[in-house]
Amino acid sequence: MDQQGMDKRRLAVLVGCNYPNTRNELHGCVNDVLAMKETLLTRFGFKQDDMEVLTDEPESKVKPTGANIKAALRRMVDKAQAGSGDVLFFHYSGHGTRIPSGHPFKKDEAIVPCDFNLITDIDFRELVNQLPKGTSFTMISDSCHSGGLIDNEKEQIGPYSVSDDKPLAMETRTTMTPITSRALPFKTVLDHLSSLTGISTSDIGTHLLELFGGDAGLKFRLPAMDLMDLLEKMTARERHVDAGILLSGCQADETSADVGGGGGKAYGAFSNAIQTVLKENGGALKNKQLVMMARDVLERLGFQQHPCLYCSDQNADATFLSQP
Incomplete structure (x- = not known):
């Protein structure tokens, strides 16, 4: 490995939400x-001390709430050094x-932490x-509607720029393994938040601000004009030098599958497809290669989602996670 590769710091935040003992x-x-x-x-050279894992298992001391996830991400960014080639x-x-x-x-895409304090594409x-x-x-x-979760990121592989001419996969699975969608409709989220606030309004921001205050997402905290200014600055950025890389489990209008539970x-x-591709290909893979191979795995298995x-x-x- 060259000196630059040796000096790179590899930092990770890993979040898994199973929402145990709830209807979701x-x-x-x-x-x-x-x-x-x-x-x-074992493969990418990360160290235990440079990883934070947040899950909602009963024994977990730090739950993956919206505030805790954002705090972990902020700590990770704060540790990164300019010009270092650090991998986050x-x-x-x-x-x-x-x-x-x-x-x-x-519509805006969002992930749903265990406390329903939504983190949106604008936050990312x-x-x-x-x-x-x-x-x-x-x-x-690996969530539903995950395409576009980094707002205004340039699409490389998606619904409007597919890299090959193969038709979309049809549902062909014959297994009886239970399949659950990792999607929560907007109404489900709104009804849940309404039950917590007791406020009768369809404005989701009102509920989030009531429940989480300053820990709510930017979209809900910023006045409309300030948010517009922020979005204009984002749009003006040179996307060809942008440092964000999003591998989404599906397109923005699709759902992702949660398999098993029996x-x-x-x-x-999608996570399983990523692991399958990495196991079948020992060498370094480009980001584009990894996503297309994961698409192939899911199509082969009959899943109707498109990373x-x-x-x-x-x-x-670029090489996925700058694998040495």
């Missing part, structure tokens, strides 16, 4: 992040949702904008 319960999310943790340690990684397995954006025909864009120059932030989101070991379909890649042109051809 999933089964494979904690398994996803534990499998990824092992892969980071965030894996999320759990529910995703889409919420009104304030613009007709457009703001995080990427804070990265020290010369570092990278790779995000895997007798077998549960997992996320996407959002990043700069340069990072599309």
Whole structure:
């Protein structure tokens, strides 16, 4: 390994939300992040002390609330050094949702922490904008509606720029393994928050601010004009030098599958596809290669979801997690 590779710091935040003993319960999310943790340690040179793992298992001391996830991500960014080539990684397995954006025909993507304090695509864009120059932030989101979770990130592989001419996969699975969607409809999220606040309004921001105050997402905390200014600054950024890399489990209008929960070991379909590709290919893989191979695995197994890649042109051809 060259000196630069030796000096790189590899930092990770891994989040798995199974929502145990609720009507929204999933089964494979904690398994996803534990499998990824092992892969980071054994293949990609990450160290135990440079990883934070947040799960909602009963024995977990730090739960994956919205505030705790954002605090862990902020700590990770604060540790990164400018010009170092530091590799930052965030894996999320759990529910995703889409919420009104304030613009007709457009919705914002969000992940759903265990306390329903939504983290939106705008929050992830703001995080990427804070990265020290010369570092990278790779995000895997095995959740529904995860395409576009870093706002205004350039699409490399997605619904509008597919890299091959194969038709979309149809549902062909014949197994009886239980399959659960990792999607929470907006109404489900709104009804849950309304039950906590007791406020009768369809404005989700009102509920989030009432429940979480300053820990609510940027979209809900900033006045409309300030948010517009922020979004304009984001749009003006040069996307070809952007440091954000998003590998999403599906397109923005699709759902991601949570598999199992019966007798077998549960997992996320996309997370499992990533692990399968890495095991079948021992060498370094480009981000673009990894996503296309994961698409092939899911199609082969009959899953009707299409992983996407959002990043700069340069990072599309960069090695996944800068594997030595």
